[in-house]
Amino acid sequence: MQIIKADIMGYCMGVRRAVESAEKAIQDFPHKNIFTLGPLIHNQNALDMLEAKGVKVLSIKDDIFSHKIDENSVVIVRAHGVAPKVIKILEKTGCKIINATCPRVLSNQKRAADFAKRNFIVIIAGDKNHGEVTGLEGFVKEFCSHCYVIENIKDAQMLSEQIEKNHSLQTENMVLLSQTTISSTEYESIGNVLKEKFPKIQILNTICPATTERQNSLKQLCTEVDGIVVIGGKSSANTCRLFSMATEFSKNSDFRCKIACHIENPSELPKEFFNLEVVGLTAGASTPDEVIKSVENLLSGN
Numbered sequence: 001m002q003i004i005k006a007d008i009m010g011y012c013m014g015v016r017r018a019v020e021s022a023e024k025a026i027q028d029f030p031h032k033n034i035f036t037l038g039p040l041i042h043n044q045n046a047l048d049m050l051e052a053k054g055v056k057v058l059s060i061k062d063d064i065f066s067h068k069i070d071e072n073s074v075v076i077v078r079a080h081g082v083a084p085k086v087i088k089i090l091e092k093t094g095c096k097i098i099n100a101t102c103p104r105v106l107s108n109q110k111r112a113a114d115f116a117k118r119n120f121i122v123i124i125a126g127d128k129n130h131g132e133v134t135g136l137e138g139f140v141k142e143f144c145s146h147c148y149v150i151e152n153i154k155d156a157q158m159l160s161e162q163i164e165k166n167h168s169l170q171t172e173n174m175v176l177l178s179q180t181t182i183s184s185t186e187y188e189s190i191g192n193v194l195k196e197k198f199p200k201i202q203i204l205n206t207i208c209p210a211t212t213e214r215q216n217s218l219k220q221l222c223t224e225v226d227g228i229v230v231i232g233g234k235s236s237a238n239t240c241r242l243f244s245m246a247t248e249f250s251k252n253s254d255f256r257c258k259i260a261c262h263i264e265n266p267s268e269l270p271k272e273f274f275n276l277e278v279v280g281l282t283a284g285a286s287t288p289d290e291v292i293k294s295v296e297n298l299l300s301g302n
């Protein structure tokens, strides 16, 4: 069997940086309690590895208000970032804060806050429950109350009607930005709906290139292999998106690929993949290199 790996797969820059911050904190603060604010990445294998080294996960909603955190604690802010008010609460506990927010997310937080300071209506396209989106929303709400989160075209249509009815809003000052991992097609459609009603709206390109590059790399791979194995957490949005793309390509006669699977670890590999001539591997942005390697080893019989 031949195995071909996607050109771009596994940890993105932001996730790698956050994991390295946690590894460094373990080395630098051996006598402190180390926490991450929410799961550092959407991958159970990687979380288990960190837990085995003593890193515990805090819930943003409940645990930061409890007495778990004190001067003897180190708290790592994950790549998605958090709202400024969360940092303020942490600061009051006297803990050491390691802010591992991805530089791309930091830049979007700053841009969103700048528009809010200029009293723009700020619309964020993304998953309402995702940490990155609630963080961005928090930055906007520090400066203005006209912040809306929408997830899809239907939300965009409903919001347009709602804004139109509210005559106190200055609709010539309006900006749309997105979660870094939103699908570019979905974002374009949302932008078109809003632009039709509010032609002066500014639409920012805040999608992370790592997401698009990973998807393009998968598309190319699907022309070269008989089956695709997508490796990554079942709760990782970007991994699920890769799997749904691979599934679509495998139904399309333009691609050589005829079968796709989504696994979190080697034990889940379907039997039929061992009979294929050429197998492609790709992985989500939070999949550790060790897990990718173990899948590759199993397929190649090492």
Ligand code: SF4
Pocket (backbone or CB within 6 Å): 012, 013, 014, 015, 079, 080, 102, 103, 104, 105, 180, 181, 208, 209, 210, 211, 285
């Ligand atoms: S996907 Fe992009 S924006 Fe998100 S953490 Fe990774 S590098 Fe940063």
